[in-house]
Amino acid sequence: MLIETKDLKKHFEIGRNQILHAVDGISLQIEENEILGLVGESGSGKSTFGKTLIGLHPRTSGSATYNGQLLPKSFSAADHLKYSKELQMIFQDPYSSLNPRMTVLDIVGEGLMIQGEMKRNDIKDQVAQWMDKVGLNADHMSRYPHEFSGGQRQRIGIARAMIIKPRFVVCDEPISALDVSVQAQVVNLLDELKRDLGLTMLFIAHDLSMVRYVSDRMAVMYLGSVVESGPSNEVFFNPQHPYTQLLIEANPEPDPELERKRQHVPIVGEITSPINLGAGCRFADRCPKALSHCKTVTPKQTQISDKHTVSCHLFE
Numbered sequence: 373m374l375i376e377t378k379d380l381k382k383h384f385e386i387g388r389n390q391i392l393h394a395v396d397g398i399s400l401q402i403e404e405n406e407i408l409g410l411v412g413e414s415g416s417g418k419s420t421f422g423k424t425l426i427g428l429h430p431r432t433s434g435s436a437t438y439n440g441q442l443l444p445k446s447f448s449a450a451d452h453l454k455y456s457k458e459l460q461m462i463f464q465d466p467y468s469s470l471n472p473r474m475t476v477l478d479i480v481g482e483g484l485m486i487q488g489e490m491k492r493n494d495i496k497d498q499v500a501q502w503m504d505k506v507g508l509n510a511d512h513m514s515r516y517p518h519e520f521s522g523g524q525r526q527r528i529g530i531a532r533a534m535i536i537k538p539r540f541v542v543c544d545e546p547i548s549a550l551d552v553s554v555q556a557q558v559v560n561l562l563d564e565l566k567r568d569l570g571l572t573m574l575f576i577a578h579d580l581s582m583v584r585y586v587s588d589r590m591a592v593m594y595l596g597s598v599v600e601s602g603p604s605n606e607v608f609f610n611p612q613h614p615y616t617q618l619l620i621e622a623n624p625e626p627d628p629e630l631e632r633k634r635q636h637v638p639i640v641g642e643i644t645s646p647i648n649l650g651a652g653c654r655f656a657d658r659c660p661k662a663l664s665h666c667k668t669v670t671p672k673q674t675q676i677s678d679k680h681t682v683s684c685h686l687f688e
Contacts, residue, residue, distance in 0.1 A: 375402035380434035396596035409587030422542040466525035477513040523554035595654035602680030
């Protein structure tokens with residue numbers, strides 16, 4: 373087991389006696405050389421979970437383990453230096469995550485420079501090789517981020533994360549800001565790098581079809597909690613939790629004729645406020661199958677089949 377979290381929580385104090393439950397008790401396991409897809413609506417806590425997992429946010433409680441080692445609750449500068457060789461992140465926005473005052477050479481090579489194990493000329497050669505690997509021209513190393521398109525900036529972000537050759541990478545919606553044709557190129561690039569480097573990934577996205585295509589397993593997140601997880605095809609074609617079922621139904625059909633004829637079932641109601649959450653199912657206020665005790669009793673994780681679990685009172 374490369375990555376494991378147990379009851380991981382990340383809360384933010386936003387005012388007097390007000391606590392925002394961004395991540396509220398997530399227990400997940402990621403095997404080595406596996407891609408776990410994490411899906412859910414905006415605001416469900418997916419990005420916060422990824423950042424907390426690799427130490428960009430301090431944990432409120434719970435544990436996170438990497439390769440059998442318990443990760444610190446709050447990373448120090450020394451911890452970041454130590455684990456940056458192993459844990460990396462590709463950020464959602466390919467523009468704001470790149471320093472506009474740094475050249476591509478400095479951006480991509482910064483990790484190697486911080487480690488202090490290579491000379492400047494050697495770092496330049498490494499950056500040139502990675503520019504080529506991600507489909508960019510090595511002659512453009514002296515350029516700045518604003519001189520590239522969105523897809524090219526995302527490739528720069530990928531090169532920056534991969535040049536250190538980490539074992540685990542959090543991909544935080546790496547394709548959401550890109551055109552469809554560029555999305556396919558970036559996904560194929562990530563798949564190629566996974567095979568070549570033996571990477572393990574947490575792939576965060578909104579697009580369920582893309583997550584099913586990319587990942588080995590899928591976890592569905594709602595309001596800080598994982599409501600269902602299992603093999604990607606099983607979760608996609610045989611969803612058990614009412615929220616997962618509604619997400620799958622909302623996924624558009626690629627055939628326009630079928631899409632026009634298909635009956636759409638929207639998710640009704642407002643998302644429950646994540647501030648000062650109490651007991652009960654997070655989805656109860658919007659669930660068409662809610663039981664009388666769903667709003668007051670937190671559902672337990674139930675095994676549906678091998679590696680397929682769901683947190684819902686309907687299955688207890």
